[in-house]
Amino acid sequence: MHNIQRLKPLVVTLVMALCFLSGQLSTEVFAAASEAKIGFALSMTGGAASYGATQTKGAQLAIDEINAAAGADGLKILPVFEDDASVPQQGISVFNKFINADKVSIIIGPTLSNTAQVADRIAQDAGMPVLGISNTAKGITEIGDFVFRNSLTEMIVIPNTIKVAKEKFGLKKVAVFYGNDDAFTKGGYEAFKKALADAGIEILTEQSFAKGDRDFSPQLTQIKGKNPDAIIVSALVEEASGIVSQARQLGIAATVPIIGGNGFNSPALIKNAGEAAEGVMMGAAWNASSTLPANSKFVAAFTAKNGGAPDQFAAQAYAGVYIAYEAIKKAGSTTDHKAIRDALLQLKELDTVLGKFSFTAGRDADHIPVVQIVKGGKFTVLE
Amino acid sequence: MDLLAQQLVNGLFIGSVYGLFAVGYTLVFGVLDILNLAHAAVFTLGGLIALWLVETWGLSIWIAFPASVLICGLLGLLLDQVAFAPLRQRADSNFSGLISSIAMAIIFESAALGLFGARTVRFPAGTVSVHIWRWEGLSITSLQVEIVAISILLMFALTQFLNRARVGKAIRAVAENDRTARLLGIHVDGIIAFTFFISSALGGAAGILFGLYFDSLSPDMGRSIELKGLAVIILGGMGSIPGAILGGLAFGLSEVLTVAITGTSNLRDAVAFTVLFTVLVLRPSGLLGRKKLREA
Amino acid sequence: MEALTQFFAIYGSLVNFIGINAILALSLYLTLAAGQLSLGSAAFAGIGGYTAGILTMKLGVPFLLSVVAGSVLSGLVGLLIGLPVLRLHGVFLAIATLAFGEVVRITVLNLDITGGAQGLVGIPNHTKTWGIYLALAVVGYAIAKLRYSRLGWCFESIREDETAAGAMGIDTTYYKTLAFVLGAMLAGFAGALYAHLNYLITPREFGFSVAVDLLIFNIVGGTRAWYGPILGAVLLTALPEILRGTGITAGPMRMAVNGLILLLVILFLPNGLVSIFRRSASKAKDSTLAISEEA
Numbered sequence: 001m002h003n004i005q006r007l008k009p010l011v012v013t014l015v016m017a018l019c020f021l022s023g024q025l026s027t028e029v030f031a032a033a034s035e036a037k038i039g040f041a042l043s044m045t046g047g048a049a050s051y052g053a054t055q056t057k058g059a060q061l062a063i064d065e066i067n068a069a070a071g072a073d074g075l076k077i078l079p080v081f082e083d084d085a086s087v088p089q090q091g092i093s094v095f096n097k098f099i100n101a102d103k104v105s106i107i108i109g110p111t112l113s114n115t116a117q118v119a120d121r122i123a124q125d126a127g128m129p130v131l132g133i134s135n136t137a138k139g140i141t142e143i144g145d146f147v148f149r150n151s152l153t154e155m156i157v158i159p160n161t162i163k164v165a166k167e168k169f170g171l172k173k174v175a176v177f178y179g180n181d182d183a184f185t186k187g188g189y190e191a192f193k194k195a196l197a198d199a200g201i202e203i204l205t206e207q208s209f210a211k212g213d214r215d216f217s218p219q220l221t222q223i224k225g226k227n228p229d230a231i232i233v234s235a236l237v238e239e240a241s242g243i244v245s246q247a248r249q250l251g252i253a254a255t256v257p258i259i260g261g262n263g264f265n266s267p268a269l270i271k272n273a274g275e276a277a278e279g280v281m282m283g284a285a286w287n288a289s290s291t292l293p294a295n296s297k298f299v300a301a302f303t304a305k306n307g308g309a310p311d312q313f314a315a316q317a318y319a320g321v322y323i324a325y326e327a328i329k330k331a332g333s334t335t336d337h338k339a340i341r342d343a344l345l346q347l348k349e350l351d352t353v354l355g356k357f358s359f360t361a362g363r364d365a366d367h368i369p370v371v372q373i374v375k376g377g378k379f380t381v382l383e
Numbered sequence: 384m385d386l387l388a389q390q391l392v393n394g395l396f397i398g399s400v401y402g403l404f405a406v407g408y409t410l411v412f413g414v415l416d417i418l419n420l421a422h423a424a425v426f427t428l429g430g431l432i433a434l435w436l437v438e439t440w441g442l443s444i445w446i447a448f449p450a451s452v453l454i455c456g457l458l459g460l461l462l463d464q465v466a467f468a469p470l471r472q473r474a475d476s477n478f479s480g481l482i483s484s485i486a487m488a489i490i491f492e493s494a495a496l497g498l499f500g501a502r503t504v505r506f507p508a509g510t511v512s513v514h515i516w517r518w519e520g521l522s523i524t525s526l527q528v529e530i531v532a533i534s535i536l537l538m539f540a541l542t543q544f545l546n547r548a549r550v551g552k553a554i555r556a557v558a559e560n561d562r563t564a565r566l567l568g569i570h571v572d573g574i575i576a577f578t579f580f581i582s583s584a585l586g587g588a589a590g591i592l593f594g595l596y597f598d599s600l601s602p603d604m605g606r607s608i609e610l611k612g613l614a615v616i617i618l619g620g621m622g623s624i625p626g627a628i629l630g631g632l633a634f635g636l637s638e639v640l641t642v643a644i645t646g647t648s649n650l651r652d653a654v655a656f657t658v659l660f661t662v663l664v665l666r667p668s669g670l671l672g673r674k675k676l677r678e679a
Numbered sequence: 680m681e682a683l684t685q686f687f688a689i690y691g692s693l694v695n696f697i698g699i700n701a702i703l704a705l706s707l708y709l710t711l712a713a714g715q716l717s718l719g720s721a722a723f724a725g726i727g728g729y730t731a732g733i734l735t736m737k738l739g740v741p742f743l744l745s746v747v748a749g750s751v752l753s754g755l756v757g758l759l760i761g762l763p764v765l766r767l768h769g770v771f772l773a774i775a776t777l778a779f780g781e782v783v784r785i786t787v788l789n790l791d792i793t794g795g796a797q798g799l800v801g802i803p804n805h806t807k808t809w810g811i812y813l814a815l816a817v818v819g820y821a822i823a824k825l826r827y828s829r830l831g832w833c834f835e836s837i838r839e840d841e842t843a844a845g846a847m848g849i850d851t852t853y854y855k856t857l858a859f860v861l862g863a864m865l866a867g868f869a870g871a872l873y874a875h876l877n878y879l880i881t882p883r884e885f886g887f888s889v890a891v892d893l894l895i896f897n898i899v900g901g902t903r904a905w906y907g908p909i910l911g912a913v914l915l916t917a918l919p920e921i922l923r924g925t926g927i928t929a930g931p932m933r934m935a936v937n938g939l940i941l942l943l944v945i946l947f948l949p950n951g952l953v954s955i956f957r958r959s960a961s962k963a964k965d966s967t968l969a970i971s972e973e974a
Contacts, residue, residue, distance in 0.1 A: 052930075097689055
């Protein structure tokens with residue numbers, strides 16, 4: 001009997017918690033007929049907070065432009081931004097909320113591939129189209145036919161980079177340096193490794209670091225001892241800038257190029273590594289210096305609004321909003337998710353800041369990657 | 384050979400940064416037997432506040448440095464007043480203090496995130512002039528030398544202060560036994576508050592030096608050094624100032640030598656933590672720690 | 680009824696996480712009950728989760744069997760680690776278990792069979808909500824019973840004063856190790872359930888911050904009663920969603936509120952949320968004591 005007595009407070013709290021939670025259900029907002037609700041699941045806190053922040057800015061800019069252009073009668077976007085705190089668990093909660101409470105037309109996000117691995121399955125099961133704007137790990141779009149991404153994967157970007165670098169520098173033997181506790185950098189490493197093997201380039205040494213490391217000198221010293229023709233780095237920009245500047249500080253000659261992937265394509269690299277960033281090469285999905293009208297307009301507007309230049313994450317978020325908007329308009333419905341999914345697949349050669357954009361049959365991004373090099377403190381395209 | 388020499392330089396340098404971070408950590412532990420897990424958050428704020436002073440107010444680093452250190456010291460006072468002082472009379476104060484310091488760490492980190500944004504930023508180029516010396520393939524920067532020098536100076540000053548100055552002696556008395564210290568007429572609460580001031584000021588100083596050298600500051604920069612700092616104060620012996628320095632150097636060297644000897648870096652942190660684990664099991668009081676009969 | 684369906688559609692996975700976190704919190708509670716502060720629970724959950732996940736996914740072992748295997752292996756590792764580290768006390772024990780946790784995490788990151796940083800992908804989805812809550816009910820009942828058993832009193836006496844307990848003839852090493860191993864097994868069990876929930880587990884989900892979270896669940900809920908950790912796990916796992924519901928969506932703000940709640944609880948409710956109920960139910964408690972003494 002006394003056991004039941006002791007259970008009582010627990011039951012009471014559980015019931016109270018449930019009531020409180022269900023009370024939230026009534027706060028649903030229904031979109032007007034000419035408004036398309038888009039759910040943004042982005043990481044605003046936690047490990048990927050800096051990416052979530054720039055993605056939010058990129059997306060918000062696109063939304064503002066679209067809504068201003070839509071006028072009184074046109075289709076407007078009603079965005080719902082939610083923070084997944086960089087953890088899969090909360091990503092799932094956010095997706096469930098978007099699907100069942102907000103009843104959005106399409107979900108954009110999540111920021112991290114690991115979160116996408118679990119959350120996208122929920123969207124797939126519910127028949128909700130989801131557009132990844134920064135997921136580059138393999139296996140994301142294989143989850144199902146409602147999962148799309150506009151972020152060019154490392155598997156496409158990197159072989160191209162290695163090919164260009166080999167032609168330009170005559171690479172024979174290189175050192176590889178990568179982050180081994182992060183899905184993005186580890187995936188990049190695997191892509192590099194495969195591309196190097198295919199190109200017949202020898203790997204002298206493989207070194208790794210952990211997310212959050214700031215001191216890379218022990219590994220770089222080992223690399224220096226091997227005298228490689230180039231250093232291949234798979235890192236996000238936080239680590240990339242430190243790697244680049246410490247490599248030069250340790251006396252690795254500027255004639256030994258440092259080659260990176262998508263993660264390097266950020267103004268923060270040039271800002272934080274300073275002069276050491278000169279000559280750094282990277283394969284990327286977005287050409288920052290592109291003079292396409294759409295891109296120049298984006299860079300100017302973004303810089304004016306946020307007081308700093310955009311990076312690839314902002315560009316992909318910006319493009320993602322336009323892509324989703326185009327599809328919803330084409331589908332002619334904000335609630336028919338299947339029609340929106342079909343419309344996404346049918347988009348062809350859409351003009352975006354990423355270039356002419358289409359999806360592959362596998363729902364991955366299909367546009368041409370670029371190889372950039374830092375020259376005079378600016379990203380320029382390596383021809 | 385010069386490869387190994389360079390690795391030793393690398394290890395000594397990063398080790399002294401760890402040591403500087405750990406000194407403040409271990410000071411509070413020595414006095415209160417409390418692990419202050421907000422120390423890493425103060426470290427972060429120190430760097431970010433100095434950057435803010437330099438960038439927004441256009442101050443020279445020579446003014447921004449002491450100003451930020453002072454602000455961090457004040458944060459330490461706040462930390463003591465909010466998170467530790469109210470718990471002091473409790474039987475489980477070292478346990479509840481651990482939790483309240485985690486709460487303060489979360490609050491500080493969210494403040495850093497809210498005020499300074501999530502981006503990784505750096506001090507403007509040329510904040511300090513850096514010269515690189517190269518010799519036989521070995522390279523050392525003037526900033527490295529300065530940071531090691533400042534670390535040694537701060538630690539030397541702290542040791543002298545604790546051994547010679549009246550307040551320093553009072554801190555040691557409180558560390559030994561706070562009740563006796565109270566009986567001897569020492570204002571124990573004031574001394575504890577002062578200890579937090581010094582500890583946090585040192586943590587802030589470490590954050591600024593860290594940010595200056597690595598050109599990278601972000602709200603979560605304290606996270607990666609937090610666990611290493613813990614390892615360092617265990618290695619050195621909880622509460623021991625020379626131990627923290629020695630522990631920092633030992634930890635830095637163990638990291639570097641793992642890379643140098645095995646040629647790969649995947650297991651770098653695993654080796655460091657295995658060493659920590661082994662030291663704890665074999666010699667719980669650390670390399671230079673005192674043995675206590677009954678630990679809290 | 681429709682509201683309930685709607686509720687589960689939105690918060691179904693949250694309800695699952697709450698259940699798993701509650702079991703995890705209880706696993707740490709077992710260790711804390713014997714006065715041992717461990718930060719290794721997350722790593723034990725990882726060992727259980729990865730073991731069970733690999734068994735079902737790669738070897739086609741039945742779900743229940745692999746859950747058992749995960750718990751047992753986790754318990755064995757707990758025994759292996761517990762024997763040397765349990766000679767340590769307080770913060771030192773916490774740091775030793777923390778170091779162990781880091782070594783486990785880094786090992787998992789560097790193995791091929793675990794999928795490294797990308798995680799173990801494609802684990803079959805076997806864990807059901809009713810299964811989690813059935814397990815929680817059984818575990819909760821067992822731990823509630825344990826509290827007033829001989830074993831429970833041994834744990835309690837070690838927690839209050841280990842030296843005195845030893846002097847009274849209690850084999851402290853045995854009971855401390857037992858508590859630690861039971862905790863490890865339970866954590867491994869919860870980890871195994873968790874692995875079969877969402878197709879994927881990654882090393883980061885069993886890292887230091889999770890170990891700290893489990894400790895926080897116990898402290899906020901209170902460790903003076905078996906339902907304390909459950910209470911803490913329920914409240915804090917639901918908190919991000921509750922805050923989201925109340926419109927506090929901005930990232931840093933939510934984090935600050937989280938920290939503030941933790942601070943307020945530790946400052947004003949020394950024994951956790953449990954003390955709110957305990958104060959009003961202190962009469963009931965007295966009678967319980969009387970009963971168990973008679974028995």
